[in-house]
Amino acid sequence: MSLSILVNTSACVGAGQCALVAGEVFEQDDDGIVVLLEESPGGSQESSVRRAASLCPARAIELRG
Amino acid sequence: MAETRSVVVVGAGIAGLATSENLRARGFVGTITLVGEESHLPYNRPPLSKQLLIDGWSPERLLLADAGRLDSLGITYLPGVKATGLDVASRRVRLGAEWVGYGALVIATGLSPRQVPGIPGEEHVRVLRTLDDGIGLADALRRAERVMVLGGGILACELASATRKLGLPTTLVARHTEVGPRSLGSAVTERTHRLLLDHDVQFLTGRELASVGRTSTVLSDGTRVDADVVVAAIGAVPNTSWLARSGLDVEDGILCDHRGMASPDVYAVGDVARWRSPVTGIARRLESQSSAIDQAEIVAGAVLGDPMPQRSYPLFWTELFGNRITAIGECVAAESVVAIAGDLDADRFVAEYTVSGRRTGLVGWNMPREFRQARTLALTEQTKGTVAA
Numbered sequence: 001m002s003l004s005i006l007v008n009t010s011a012c013v014g015a016g017q018c019a020l021v022a023g024e025v026f027e028q029d030d031d032g033i034v035v036l037l038e039e040s041p042g043g044s045q046e047s048s049v050r051r052a053a054s055l056c057p058a059r060a061i062e063l064r065g
Numbered sequence: 066m067a068e069t070r071s072v073v074v075v076g077a078g079i080a081g082l083a084t085s086e087n088l089r090a091r092g093f094v095g096t097i098t099l100v101g102e103e104s105h106l107p108y109n110r111p112p113l114s115k116q117l118l119i120d121g122w123s124p125e126r127l128l129l130a131d132a133g134r135l136d137s138l139g140i141t142y143l144p145g146v147k148a149t150g151l152d153v154a155s156r157r158v159r160l161g162a163e164w165v166g167y168g169a170l171v172i173a174t175g176l177s178p179r180q181v182p183g184i185p186g187e188e189h190v191r192v193l194r195t196l197d198d199g200i201g202l203a204d205a206l207r208r209a210e211r212v213m214v215l216g217g218g219i220l221a222c223e224l225a226s227a228t229r230k231l232g233l234p235t236t237l238v239a240r241h242t243e244v245g246p247r248s249l250g251s252a253v254t255e256r257t258h259r260l261l262l263d264h265d266v267q268f269l270t271g272r273e274l275a276s277v278g279r280t281s282t283v284l285s286d287g288t289r290v291d292a293d294v295v296v297a298a299i300g301a302v303p304n305t306s307w308l309a310r311s312g313l314d315v316e317d318g319i320l321c322d323h324r325g326m327a328s329p330d331v332y333a334v335g336d337v338a339r340w341r342s343p344v345t346g347i348a349r350r351l352e353s354q355s356s357a358i359d360q361a362e363i364v365a366g367a368v369l370g371d372p373m374p375q376r377s378y379p380l381f382w383t384e385l386f387g388n389r390i391t392a393i394g395e396c397v398a399a400e401s402v403v404a405i406a407g408d409l410d411a412d413r414f415v416a417e418y419t420v421s422g423r424r425t426g427l428v429g430w431n432m433p434r435e436f437r438q439a440r441t442l443a444l445t446e447q448t449k450g451t452v453a454a
Contacts, residue, residue, distance in 0.1 A: 011116075015355065015391060020437055028434045
């Protein structure tokens with residue numbers, strides 16, 4: 001089952017938690033705002049992506065699937 | 066240890082909700098009852114002083130979970146219910162007038178804003194802690210002509226930043242002459258102070274409020290200040306009065322060990338919790354959204370007998386007049402503050418705080434990516450047991 005990711009850039013506060021724990025899926029732009037590198041990452045990324053979503057202090061990452 | 070079959074979580078902010086979610090994510094199949102004193106669904110507090118006031122976000126955008134999500138997680142949500150007592154010996158918590166049994170109890174009752182001490186007109190002074198406070202303040206600001214913010218900490222700075230962004234003349238009244246996030250040390254505090262001055266926030270420091278009227282106030286030195294909205298941000302105190310007879314140590318928050326346990330099968334998370342550091346032995350409260358999230362993860366593991374080894378460092382962020390400030394670790398007691406990216410005198414930098422040559426904290430000023438990269442380095446070193454940020 002593949003995971004699909006939605007990021008809410010207007011809620012993002014640029015804390016960088018997501019890029020810290022799942023750097024292959026999330027990056028930050030110059031303002032710190034989340035940039036999604038991979039909308040449907042493979043299964044090997046699932047646990048780090050779930051952790052990124054749960055650590056986001058702005059709750060700006062939504063996972064489906 | 067007997068398997069826990071029912072968990073009651075008292076407090077439905079981020080700490081309580083995240084604990085509930087983590088329990089399910091780790092496969093807990095027993096009942097979870099999430100008790101919230103407010104009537105709303107669980108919501109996110111940091112935007113109350115930012116997007117809700119400045120960007121006109123609707124309250125719905127602050128919600129952390131809708132009823133469908135709580136349902137699908139099998140979380141029984143009890144809004145508008147206040148915890149009123151705890152009996153650890155019989156493992157029962159009092160919700161309203163009813164005693165309810167628990168297998169494990171997680172306390173996440175947060176803080177209440179400190180009120181201005183009894184002065185004439187105190188009923189005109191607003192505070193900002195709950196969604197209802199925020200909705201009321203946003204509405205008042207739409208009709209306001211001049212604003213007074215009381216307090217000198219980070220929330221006061223955020224409020225002044227918001228009201229100036231809305232174009233409202235703003236006076237900041239504080240007892241301290243130093244205004245800013247004092248936990249980040251004097252260099253950042255001074256910069257923040259300057260930032261507010263540059264954006265025409267009027268400062269009246271070293272004074273207190275003496276009386277408040279509908280359109281003007283009087284300070285302790287007799288100064289009269291016109292303001293039709295007065296909002297106090299003078300600190301907040303742990304919501305522990307309901308635990309007075311519980312036997313728990315609730316002096317400045319609920320005293321817990323390094324995994325959040327206050328007493329067997331009783332845990333505390335978030336702003337109300339005072340966890341003991343396994344390294345320093347010092348117990349203190351961390352008023353930080355990210356610490357609440359970390360603690361939720363650790364306590365969910367502890368409840369399930371599945372300990373999480375990681376330690377949490379308070380991560381802080383704010384945005385003032387478009388400047389994005391991030392910080393982690395311990396900054397206030399630093400012996401040395403050095404820029405490791407950018408320049409301390411410029412608009413962008415990452416500052417490293419050290420004590421005896423060891424990194425204790427980091428502050429990013431408009432350099433969020435570099436701040437995170439510096440953290441990555443720190444975390445790598447942390448696994449070798451040398452660094453604490």
